[in-house]
Amino acid sequence: MDPNAPLSSAFRPFLVPGELMDSLHPDIVSLALTHARHSANEREAAVSLYYAIRDGYRYDPYCVNLDRKHMRASEFLHRNKGYCIEKANLLGAAARAMGIPARLGFGDVVNHIGTEKLAQWLGTDRMVFHGYTELYLEGRWVKATPAFNRELCEKIGVAPLEFDGVHDSLFQPYEPGGEQFMTYVLDRGTYAEWPVEEFEAALREHYPHLFGYNQ
DSSP states (O other): OOTTSOOOTTTGGGTSOOSSSOTTSHHHHHHHHHHHTTOSSHHHHHHHHHHHHHHHSEEOTTOOOOOHHHHSHHHHTTSSEEOHHHHHHHHHHHHHHTTOOEEEEEEEEESOTTHHHHHHHHTSSEEEEEEEEEEEETTEEEEEOOOSOHHHHHHHTOOOOOOOSSSOBOOOOBOTTSOBOOEEEEEEEEESSOOHHHHHHHHHHHOGGGGTOOO
16 A cells, blocks of 8 residues: 555554554654565565564563553664564554554453463463554455564474464464463454553553552
């Protein structure tokens, strides 16, 4: 989709920059062009951006920072690790910079990557507001989850999520031995912009001890 073409009202929210998905920031545009400018079509561009962000930034679920400036895609771009929403937000921003409609999707999962250590820290095996990106490619929305870098997946013995721009790439459902690895327990919907207030409220509801108080 040509970013200079007239935008339909339906797709405008998913193509224009947001406060946090700041797709027209020069650094975001540079990232997008570096990895996707020579792609033959939007699908190839989306795939190139997916792998650049999946493996270019380490997954770290322990670095949540609720400062709005810290949450911007252009700010995260200059760090070398982040959690799922930060990586999904960056993929969405880079896609929009290339004229590809993008939005964020959220859901709660259990049996997440790093379950034992993470469950001890969170006090539960439920991860709320797990984030992924939805990209509008070839006439349909396709899910892409760039959270788990290849190095991490190889370390814990899980096949990394691949993305072809055609099929949904949402999460690893099984361990190599056949046991279920992750279960999707709640769909929180899709948004043109990171719903920070809802995100923070969910964190405080499910992990009150991380904020210094108990329910």
